[in-house]
Amino acid sequence: MDLKEIQNLIKFVAKSGASEVKLEMDDVKITIRTGSDSDTTIVQQVPVQSAPIVQQQPPAAAPAPAPETPTPAPASEDSKYITIKSPIIGTFYRKPAPDKPVFVEVGSEIKEGDVLCVIEAMKLFNEIESEVTGKIVKVLIDDATPVEFDQPLFLVDPS
Structure with missing residues (x-):
């Protein structure tokens, strides 16, 4: 499952109003939780084989962007x-x-x-x-x- 598919899944879950969705495939386990009081979405992608856990979490609040450092x-x-x-x-x-x-x-x-x-x-x-x-x-x-x-x-x- 690539990043675009995961993002589309997140958008779908957010629009559906579901608070939690779990998806398990052969080599990937994904849990998407949306908080009811805020717009936070947490995605956990856990390869089932003994690889490290990849956790992607957007910032809690999106303040004005920090200036990029060239x-x-x-x-x-x-x-x-x-x-x-x-x-x-x-x-x-x-x-x-x-x-x-x-x-x-x-x-x-x-x-x-x-x-x-x-x-x-x-x-x-x-x-x-x-x-x-x-x-x-x-x-x-x-x-x-x-x-x-x-x-x-x-x-x-x-x-």
Whole structure:
């Protein structure tokens, strides 16, 4: 079962109003609990064979996103670029709405404070702003894709 299928299952459970759903397959056991007094969803994915437990839990509250800290990319041809990473777990969107244009394209000139994308976490859309000035060299994530904390999103040429 891949991440998209798990996310769709979470959405389905949240819409259904069920407080807990357990799903057991050959090699995976998933429990989804939704609290009645808040919008928290807990997913536990437990491989039945003796592998470690993977527990994914969204933040209790989605405050304003912390500014991303640009860090150098791994040493390679991209070493001169700055990597902008996700400050939160959620779903990455390149557009503010489906009928609107993308925030930035490859080749776009950006400056500090420019909105690069939005990340949806617990039904809140958090604008991710640039901490650097430069030019977008590469978009590392596809639109409407789940992202993890500290996952690289963009490569920026600061020169």
